[in-house]
Amino acid sequence: MTNSYDAIIIGAGIIGCATSLALGRKGWKVLNLDTLPAAGYGSTSGSCAIIRPYYSTLDGSAMAYESHFYWKNWADYLGGEDIDERGLIEYHNVGALVMKTGANDYLRPAMALMDQLESPYSEFSPEQICAKLPVWNTESFYPVKRPDDPEFGVANAKSLTGAVLFHAAGYISDPQLATHNIMRAAERSGGEFRYNARVVEIKCANGRVGGVKLENGDTVEAPVVLNAAGPHSSKVNQMAGVEKSMRIKTRALRQEVAHVPLPAGYRRDTACVTSDSDIGLYTRPEQGDALLIGSEDPPCDPHEWVDPDDYNRDFSEQWKVQVLRVCQRVPSLGVPNQMRGVVDLYDVTDDWIPIYDRSDLSGFYLAIGTSGNQFKNAPIAGELMANIIETTQNGNDQDDSPIDFHLKNIDHTFSSGFYSRLREVNQDSSFSVLG
Ligand SMILES: Cc1cc2nc3c(=O)[nH]c(=O)nc-3n(C[C@H](O)[C@H](O)[C@H](O)COP(=O)(O)OP(=O)(O)OC[C@H]3O[C@@H](n4cnc5c(N)ncnc54)[C@H](O)[C@@H]3O)c2cc1C
Numbered sequence: 001m002t003n004s005y006d007a008i009i010i011g012a013g014i015i016g017c018a019t020s021l022a023l024g025r026k027g028w029k030v031l032n033l034d035t036l037p038a039a040g041y042g043s044t045s046g047s048c049a050i051i052r053p054y055y056s057t058l059d060g061s062a063m064a065y066e067s068h069f070y071w072k073n074w075a076d077y078l079g080g081e082d083i084d085e086r087g088l089i090e091y092h093n094v095g096a097l098v099m100k101t102g103a104n105d106y107l108r109p110a111m112a113l114m115d116q117l118e119s120p121y122s123e124f125s126p127e128q129i130c131a132k133l134p135v136w137n138t139e140s141f142y143p144v145k146r147p148d149d150p151e152f153g154v155a156n157a158k159s160l161t162g163a164v165l166f167h168a169a170g171y172i173s174d175p176q177l178a179t180h181n182i183m184r185a186a187e188r189s190g191g192e193f194r195y196n197a198r199v200v201e202i203k204c205a206n207g208r209v210g211g212v213k214l215e216n217g218d219t220v221e222a223p224v225v226l227n228a229a230g231p232h233s234s235k236v237n238q239m240a241g242v243e244k245s246m247r248i249k250t251r252a253l254r255q256e257v258a259h260v261p262l263p264a265g266y267r268r269d270t271a272c273v274t275s276d277s278d279i280g281l282y283t284r285p286e287q288g289d290a291l292l293i294g295s296e297d298p299p300c301d302p303h304e305w306v307d308p309d310d311y312n313r314d315f316s317e318q319w320k321v322q323v324l325r326v327c328q329r330v331p332s333l334g335v336p337n338q339m340r341g342v343v344d345l346y347d348v349t350d351d352w353i354p355i356y357d358r359s360d361l362s363g364f365y366l367a368i369g370t371s372g373n374q375f376k377n378a379p380i381a382g383e384l385m386a387n388i389i390e391t392t393q394n395g396n397d398q399d400d401s402p403i404d405f406h407l408k409n410i411d412h413t414f415s416s417g418f419y420s421r422l423r424e425v426n427q428d429s430s431f432s433v434l435g
Pocket of ligand 1: 236
């Protein structure tokens with residue numbers, strides 16, 4: 001087995017696989033290493049895999065809108081329909097209906113960003129919301145509360161004023177398969193993948209990275225190593241000794257997602273993704289006639305920062321909190337006895353915007369801090385990282401002159417300095433999973 005590569009990628013989640021594919025297409029010999037037994041088995045497997053174009057910043061929205069075209073033309077991105085023996089994922093391009101609330105300034109900023117990017121949307125009245133989602137109750141319950149609050153479930157005098165349906169949106173029902181698809185495409189470009197292989201040391205020589213050491217004692221050499229370790233990113237940065245020099249840091253945040261049986265009257269034919277800051281939740285249809293319920297991290301819910309190697313993988317009270325909040329919006333939804341869904345981790349930065357960058361250790365790169373919102377962007381993140389790595393290895397100073405990146409489908413160019421580890425905390429961020 002070869003033990004020397006052009007680049008080693010720590011992690012075979014969707015970000016590591018997409019970067020492998022992009023580097024492979026540039027002719028690099030790449031090895032992905034992952035502790036787990038297959039690609040996409042880490043936090044990517046727990047992803048709700050919602051695709052949507054609206055973020056709080058123009059560049060964040062541009063990347064997300066561009067990503068819609070990658071998912072729509074998935075086989076083109078991968079390089080063929082026949083790339084994966086397990087078949088290709090399906091993009092359910094059903095749109096995302098976002099409630100207008102005081103918390104999102106009635107979506108005026110989001111619509112202004114969509115206008116700038118020419119990303120299509122339609123405004124809905126409360127009556128149109130109910131026509132699309134017949135089980136929906138358009139009363140307002142803001143601010144978001146926990147069920148032990150005496151005012152929980154008590155509607156305000158004023159109802160929701162409407163919503164916006166963003167059309168370049170939907171979901172992927174199998175995030176692990178999406179990663180498998182990319183992994184197979186990367187293999188076709190010469191990429192290699194080693195599983196059950198935990199990196200325990202970053203090897204350095206003469207002030208630059210030289211490879212990695214594995215738990216089983218093997219070493220693998222490469223002049224480039226990428227940290228794409230998801231919620232373990234901070235641990236891997238500590239191994240490389242680069243964390244202290246980063247202005248923006250990462251840490252693991254525990255999340256619960258509930259899957260409940262679809263309520264009576266829920267119409268799958270008109271159903272879509274919903275995002276609702278009035279009750280602090282997002283939903284989408286899930287396989288097996290279920291409704292998926294994720295949290296938008298309202299201020300009343302404590303953040304549970306954890307050690308990614310030691311956290312509670314069972315459902316907690318939070319699961320029921322999220323289901324009860326949806327019951328305000330969908331009164332016909334009962335609380336099932338059996339808790340189903342997902343417990344997993346986000347890898348969160350200080351401003352909930354990822355880091356796609358070099359580090360202070362020559363040859364050591366970062367594709368981390370995806371903050372619960374970068375599944376959709378992974379194909380572009382991979383291409384961006386490959387460009388950052390290639391130009392930096394060719395002598396460009398990414399810190400002084402960050403590369404520009406062109407989004408070809410929407411004809412928009414942004415500076416990769418937006419994702420720098422040395423940026424000031426971006427005050428335009430929502431400081432939540434919404435990015
Ligand atoms: C509950 C949940 C819901 C989400 N919903 C959405 C959504 O709707 N839309 C959206 O766009 N995004 C969403 N996200 C975010 C998205 O899923 C992530 O941003 C993305 O999957 C991160 O991919 P990754 O490759 O960085 O991480 P991971 O998939 O976690 O991959 C990292 C890999 O690195 C490996 N690794 C770690 N340390 C080591 C080591 N020392 N040696 C070897 N291997 C190592 C791990 O085993 C893992 O497989 C969600 C995330 C979660 C958890």
